[in-house]
Amino acid sequence: MKHILLLASLVTLSLVSFAQSTTSSSTSLLTPEQFLGYKIGSRFTPHHRVLAYAEQVARQLPGRVKLIPYGTTYEGRQLMVIAVASEANLSRLEEIRTNNLKRIGLMEGTPTSTAQPPIAWLSYNVHGNEAVSSEAFMEVLHRLLNSTDAISQKIMNTTVVILDPGLNPDGHDRYVNWYNQMLGRNPNPTPNAREHNEPWPGGRYTHYLFDPNRDWAWQTQEITQQRMALYQQWMPQLHGDFHEMGVESPYYFAPSAKPYHEDITPYQRQFQQLIGQYCSRYFDRNGWLYYTRERFDLFYPSYGDTYPTYNGAIGMTYEQGGSGRAGLAILKADGDTLTLRQRIDHHYTASIATLESVADRPAEIVKEFGQFFDKSRNTPIGPYKSYLIKSNGDAGRLKALQQLLERNKISFGVAGKAQTVATGFNYTAQKTDKNVSIAADDIVISAYQPKSTLLKILFEQNSALEDSATYDITAWSLPYAFGLQTYGLTARIDPKPLSATSAPVNTVPAAYAYLIRWQSVPAVQTLAALLNQKIRVRAAEKPFELEGKTYASGTLIVARTGNERLGDRLGTVVAQAAAQAGAEVIPVQTGFVTSGSDFGSDFVSGLKAPRVGLVLGDGTPPPSAGEVWHFFDQELNYPVTLLDGSTLGTVEWNKLDVLILPTNYNYGRILNERTLTALKEWIRAGGKLIAMERAAAFLAGKEGFDLKEKSEKEDGKKEKKGNPVDSLKIYINRERAAISDDIPGSIYRVNVDTSHPLGFGLTGGYYTLVQNAFNFDFLKDGWNVGYLKGDNYVAGFSGRNAKEKLKNTLLMGVQEMGRGSIVYLADDPLFRGFWYNGKLLFSNAVFMVGN
Numbered sequence: 071m072k073h074i075l076l077l078a079s080l081v082t083l084s085l086v087s088f089a090q091s092t093t094s095s096s097t098s099l100l101t102p103e104q105f106l107g108y109k110i111g112s113r114f115t116p117h118h119r120v121l122a123y124a125e126q127v128a129r130q131l132p133g134r135v136k137l138i139p140y141g142t143t144y145e146g147r148q149l150m151v152i153a154v155a156s157e158a159n160l161s162r163l164e165e166i167r168t169n170n171l172k173r174i175g176l177m178e179g180t181p182t183s184t185a186q187p188p189i190a191w192l193s194y195n196v197h198g199n200e201a202v203s204s205e206a207f208m209e210v211l212h213r214l215l216n217s218t219d220a221i222s223q224k225i226m227n228t229t230v231v232i233l234d235p236g237l238n239p240d241g242h243d244r245y246v247n248w249y250n251q252m253l254g255r256n257p258n259p260t261p262n263a264r265e266h267n268e269p270w271p272g273g274r275y276t277h278y279l280f281d282p283n284r285d286w287a288w289q290t291q292e293i294t295q296q297r298m299a300l301y302q303q304w305m306p307q308l309h310g311d312f313h314e315m316g317v318e319s320p321y322y323f324a325p326s327a328k329p330y331h332e333d334i335t336p337y338q339r340q341f342q343q344l345i346g347q348y349c350s351r352y353f354d355r356n357g358w359l360y361y362t363r364e365r366f367d368l369f370y371p372s373y374g375d376t377y378p379t380y381n382g383a384i385g386m387t388y389e390q391g392g393s394g395r396a397g398l399a400i401l402k403a404d405g406d407t408l409t410l411r412q413r414i415d416h417h418y419t420a421s422i423a424t425l426e427s428v429a430d431r432p433a434e435i436v437k438e439f440g441q442f443f444d445k446s447r448n449t450p451i452g453p454y455k456s457y458l459i460k461s462n463g464d465a466g467r468l469k470a471l472q473q474l475l476e477r478n479k480i481s482f483g484v485a486g487k488a489q490t491v492a493t494g495f496n497y498t499a500q501k502t503d504k505n506v507s508i509a510a511d512d513i514v515i516s517a518y519q520p521k522s523t524l525l526k527i528l529f530e531q532n533s534a535l536e537d538s539a540t541y542d543i544t545a546w547s548l549p550y551a552f553g554l555q556t557y558g559l560t561a562r563i564d565p566k567p568l569s570a571t572s573a574p575v576n577t578v579p580a581a582y583a584y585l586i587r588w589q590s591v592p593a594v595q596t597l598a599a600l601l602n603q604k605i606r607v608r609a610a611e612k613p614f615e616l617e618g619k620t621y622a623s624g625t626l627i628v629a630r631t632g633n634e635r636l637g638d639r640l641g642t643v644v645a646q647a648a649a650q651a652g653a654e655v656i657p658v659q660t661g662f663v664t665s666g667s668d669f670g671s672d673f674v675s676g677l678k679a680p681r682v683g684l685v686l687g688d689g690t691p692p693p694s695a696g697e698v699w700h701f702f703d704q705e706l707n708y709p710v711t712l713l714d715g716s717t718l719g720t721v722e723w724n725k726l727d728v729l730i731l732p733t734n735y736n737y738g739r740i741l742n743e744r745t746l747t748a749l750k751e752w753i754r755a756g757g758k759l760i761a762m763e764r765a766a767a768f769l770a771g772k773e774g775f776d777l778k779e780k781s782e783k784e785d786g787k788k789e790k791k792g793n794p795v796d797s798l799k800i801y802i803n804r805e806r807a808a809i810s811d812d813i814p815g816s817i818y819r820v821n822v823d824t825s826h827p828l829g830f831g832l833t834g835g836y837y838t839l840v841q842n843a844f845n846f847d848f849l850k851d852g853w854n855v856g857y858l859k860g861d862n863y864v865a866g867f868s869g870r871n872a873k874e875k876l877k878n879t880l881l882m883g884v885q886e887m888g889r890g891s892i893v894y895l896a897d898d899p900l901f902r903g904f905w906y907n908g909k910l911l912f913s914n915a916v917f918m919v920g921n
């Protein structure tokens with residue numbers, strides 16, 4: 071312990087002397103300390119003060135520093151990157167940017183000059199409570215502008231540096247404001263002290279409690295959308311993403327752990343090693359502990375290291391021990407005290423070492439980057455040279471997928487003419503079809519384009535996994551997420567430009583009723599808008615045919631009956647709501663159907679505007695609740711009342727129609743006997759409970775709830791075969807052995823009863839992202855709406871035991887209780903806001919079930 075302390079003080083000394091030399095040599099540029107009035111590391115700096123320092127530096131050195139604001143957060147905070155370069159490079163910054171895009175084919179034209187510096191982009195503080203890196207940013211910025219420091223000079227002479235001081239300012243300030251309130255005159259290093267125990271939800275997440283470092287490809291959050299729009303305009307050659315992890319862990323830098331995605335290039339792999347060499351050189355010199363090649367892998371495409379990698383860059387994660395727990399100082403298990411100053415030193419040093427690795431080989435990096443895109447455009451990877459998405463699917467799904475492609479700068483178009491290709495991999499049937507016919511307006515995505523690697527990875531049916539102990543979900547294939555009929559084609563088809571898509575033109579002649587097909591989110595948004603305006607909406611429980619068209623179960627019917635108060639305005643109101651959502655309205659002149667039930671039938675139910683409550687707070691993984699909140703608030707614009715779990719005992723039940731329970735580890739306390747009894751009374755009186763994931767598991771087996779987990783006995787009749795010696799555990803393999811129960815996120819095809827309201831609109835087949843190997847038995851009296859038969863596995867890693875458990879198991883069920891109902895969802899259909907197909911399923915649970 072003593073020698074560690076001694077080492078720590080030596081390190082501090084060497085850094086102090088280094089910092090002093092920096093200060094004295096850059097004559098007039100204010101240091102962060104001079105500007106802020108306190109030593110960096112002595113307190114946490116709020117986001118606006120971090121930006122204020124950057125603004126001060128830009129005022130002092132306008133020829134070297136350019137501020138590039140790129141948006142605002144949900145809570146109104148400024149988003150900004152800072153470009154730092156030599157005067158020569160900064161004066162032609164726009165030319166450097168456009169030359170880069172032209173070189174890789176993301177902009178028309180040829181580069182105007184061959185002298186192209188690499189662009190290195192460092193992202194700080196994506197997780198808001200990992201607040202150390204925004205402090206490090208200020209020192210990195212100051213150091214880069216030190217005109218007498220040889221390393222800074224080398225970096226500035228060769229490289230354009232882009233620094234993002236805070237990707238998630240709402241989360242950052244949530245943490246910093248809280249921490250500053252907890253702090254006394256001196257920091258208290260005792261781990262139990264209040265200042266080390268951040269309250270729910272913590273600063274890690276976005277305003278809507280999403281994890282912003284799972285969102286790079288999906289771009290569901292406003293901060294991600296704004297940042298990625300800027301990223302696509304720059305397309306850096308290197309991207310470093312700065313994080314923190316548990317207090318006890320030493321520093322982590324590249325090379326990453328396995329699994330590496332198979333499409334990471336040899337050069338990118340080699341550079342992972344190089345970063346390790348550059349960082350370790352400084353860490354060794356200072357005697358700092360670190361590790362590489364463990365825990366942080368390169369697989370899931372929506373991280374700050376993999377996303378840039380699949381976009382041709384060198385992408386890395388850096389992790390410092392600390393995060394929201396460490397505060398200004400915390401005592402570790404080994405007796406040493408970890409201070410904010412030490413944490414800053416590590417991120418600062420890794421930042422400079424990384425930039426140095428670029429500065430030592432600028433031409434090579436630019437050349438390799440260019441070649442990555444040459445290959446993408448001319449000899450793309452993967453078995454498919456084009457992807458075909460049938461246009462006969464739902465327009466809402468198609469549009470949502472197109473938006474995702476556009477945000478990632480993946481180009482697409484239409485086939486242009488009807489044709490047939492010999493073979494194509496049918497994602498839905500999971501087999502190769504012969505003679506695939508293509509309609510003129512089908513969507514075609516060619517693999518011969520700059521973003522080919524990203525395209526291949528987002529569409530691959532199953533990603534090759536070299537090692538299954540990954541940190542995240544292992545399957546994300548977009549055709550399944552969107553539920554669109556898709557083919558992978560070995561033939562190259564060059565798409566024709568898409569004609570400007572006009573929003574559905576909703577003509578609104580006076581009609582007997584207006585119909586909206588229940589197929590995807592635009593229909594739900596229309597319903598939400600109509601219910602918000604107190605319009606009476608009905609839903610057809612059975613398919614019907616009318617005026618020569620067929621309509622599936624769930625079709626919305628807005629009739630004049632019940633909406634008399636609107637008179638002739640009804641059509642306009644419906645059309646406006648639908649147009650805003652992008653849904654089509656079909657006016658009909660009669661309710662007398664050719665087949666099915668007439669609009670006045672009992673099989674056409676009136677939909678009430680439910681008063682919805684969502685339980686969150688302590689014990690809930692914040693994203694589990696945040697996804698629901700975000701869906702109601704941002705996507706549907708429909709009111710939801712957020713209820714803290716601790717207040718559920720005093721809730722006014724008669725003010726709620728629907729109660730949503732996401733996963734929460736405290737249900738044992740929240741739903742005590744008294745509250746559970748009140749909850750059941752409320753359901754019997756007509757309430758609807760939606761129990762998701764661990765909430766469903768919590769209720770399983772409780773009195774009155776029909777859901778049961780299969781007993782192990784019933785489940786495992788498997789006999790151990792072979793020599794028992796073969797199955798003895800090997801200690802070094804313990805991590806591997808543990809994952810046989812794991813299912814970190816895999817795709818399964820669900821058998822759905824689409825005649826049940828919970829299955830409405832899911833006629834094209836439903837794929838779910840399974841993350842829980844719950845083993846729910848079929849409901850004896852209730853409705854088994856979604857379930858897995860023998861083997862519905864499609865893609866991703868499923869541990870041996872987990873796979874076994876997922877045979878003949880219930881995923882989505884409805885139990886009727888008195889006049890109310892309970893919807894059980896074993897998986898989270900709103901997971902990370904990107905599983906598009908799940909949004910309709912979830913909406914069914916809220917609006918359709920139990921009417």
Ligand SMILES: [Zn+2]
Nearest residue numbers: 197200313314
């Ligand atoms: Zn992090």
